[in-house]
Amino acid sequence: MIRKQYIDMLGKKDIIFEIFGYANARRAEVGPDNVYDFSLGNPSVPAPPEVAAAVREITEGTDPLSLHGYSPAGGIPQVREAIAKDLNRRCGISYEGKHIFMTCGAAAALAHAMRAVTEPGAAILAFAPCFPEYAPYAEGAGCVLKTVPADTESFQINMEAAEKMLTPDVQAVILNSPNNPSGIVCSTQTVQALADLLERKSAEYGHRIWLISDEPYRELLFSGTDSPYIASYYADTITCYSFSKSLSLPGERIGYAAVNPAAENADLVISVMAQVSRTTGHNGAPALWQRVAARTCHLTADLSVYEKNKDILLAALREYGYHCVEPGGSFYMFPRALEEDAEAFCRRAMEMDLMLVPGDNFGCPGHFRIAYCVPTEKVLASLPVFKRLAESYGA
Numbered sequence: 478m479i480r481k482q483y484i485d486m487l488g489k490k491d492i493i494f495e496i497f498g499y500a501n502a503r504r505a506e507v508g509p510d511n512v513y514d515f516s517l518g519n520p521s522v523p524a525p526p527e528v529a530a531a532v533r534e535i536t537e538g539t540d541p542l543s544l545h546g547y548s549p550a551g552g553i554p555q556v557r558e559a560i561a562k563d564l565n566r567r568c569g570i571s572y573e574g575k576h577i578f579m580t581c582g583a584a585a586a587l588a589h590a591m592r593a594v595t596e597p598g599a600a601i602l603a604f605a606p607c608f609p610e611y612a613p614y615a616e617g618a619g620c621v622l623k624t625v626p627a628d629t630e631s632f633q634i635n636m637e638a639a640e641k642m643l644t645p646d647v648q649a650v651i652l653n654s655p656n657n658p659s660g661i662v663c664s665t666q667t668v669q670a671l672a673d674l675l676e677r678k679s680a681e682y683g684h685r686i687w688l689i690s691d692e693p694y695r696e697l698l699f700s701g702t703d704s705p706y707i708a709s710y711y712a713d714t715i716t717c718y719s720f721s722k723s724l725s726l727p728g729e730r731i732g733y734a735a736v737n738p739a740a741e742n743a744d745l746v747i748s749v750m751a752q753v754s755r756t757t758g759h760n761g762a763p764a765l766w767q768r769v770a771a772r773t774c775h776l777t778a779d780l781s782v783y784e785k786n787k788d789i790l791l792a793a794l795r796e797y798g799y800h801c802v803e804p805g806g807s808f809y810m811f812p813r814a815l816e817e818d819a820e821a822f823c824r825r826a827m828e829m830d831l832m833l834v835p836g837d838n839f840g841c842p843g844h845f846r847i848a849y850c851v852p853t854e855k856v857l858a859s860l861p862v863f864k865r866l867a868e869s870y871g872a
């Protein structure tokens with residue numbers, strides 16, 4: 478017997494990795510210089526040198542038995558303290574180590590958070606456009622993901638639609654800012670409005686609605702963009718974070734969930750997450766990378782290339798006739814496709830060896846995602862192809 482639920486998931490393969498696989502095949506066929514691959518959110522800048530130095534110092538300076546031993550489910554106590562201290566410096570909330578739960582990236586933080594604060598059968602609300610993996614995490618928690626349609630003029634939250642969809646069965650809401658795929662950063666006004674709505678609905682329904690704030694792109698902010706720290710606006714917030722993008726360590730699978738100390742039963746939520754780990758077999762983030770994160774969490778890779786790439790692409794695309802809301806952070810942008818069917822648009826781009834991801838995957842048809850975490854030379858080389866693509870639509 479093989480579980481049908483997972484067999485069914487095979488039929489809904491991860492399109493982003495499929496496009497990336499196709500790009501690899503084309504690279505072998507026509508040479509890497511002739512393929513413009515904007516499919517995958519894999520950082521294009523190396524981790525800062527302090528990361529390698531920390532790995533060396535930790536591996537050379539720690540007794541191997543202690544270094545490679547099991548870590549407690551929530552993480553190594555000193556690591557949790559260090560993360561809390563760094564977070565407090567950045568955001569002005571008084572986290573203690575006990576509020577930090579170390580995880581294998583933001584993915585595991587999200588999956589733990591969703592299971593910890595919902596009952597099976599509940600709904601979890603997300604805002605389009607959003608990360609496609611929210612649906613399997615929610616399903617894993619026995620919940621249903623409902624997606625609020627996007628406000629495609631600004632990609633801030635469509636508050637009217639959100640209010641309608643925030644029905645009594647919703648037990649958690651996921652917000653992602655800076656956003657994958659739009660690159661939009663939620664304004665203070667948006668965050669405040671969402672917090673007010675959650676307060677109102679929690680009071681009306683007689684149960685607290687949790688806010689799960691997905692923040693792997695928190696440090697990937699462009700100049701002039703203000704990024705409110707979301708947990709400061711709503712007490713019952715779990716912040717899910719990852720060092721994948723800020724330190725360029727996606728393969729090391731290291732991140733955390735931080736439960737706002739002001740949340741109802743904050744300590745219990747953390748204890749419950751340890752029980753969630755038992756049911757999934759997560760059982761702690763990698764011990765070496767926890768220690769590295771504790772030493773380097775105040776740093777980032779040199780992220781400046783992402784803003785440079787954004788500026789080049791945005792100016793050129795607008796000149797060629799694409800409509801695009803300017804991103805405030807991350808390494809994505811989400812222009813309008815030049816035909817209604819974004820999948821057909823992306824297929825046409827693919828024929829030109831330009832790899833883009835249709836917005837349908839993010840719950841927002843009619844748009845496409847560009848992951849510009851690539852060398853700037855590649856962005857510059859791709860511009861004539863974007864132009865040719867626009868011209869093929871008579872733009």
Ligand SMILES: Cc1ncc(COP(=O)(O)O)c(C=O)c1O
Nearest residue numbers: 518582583584608653657719721
């Ligand atoms: C919005 C969003 N959330 C969560 C994740 C998962 O992050 P990680 O790979 O660090 O677990 C990603 C990864 O790309 C993401 O884009």
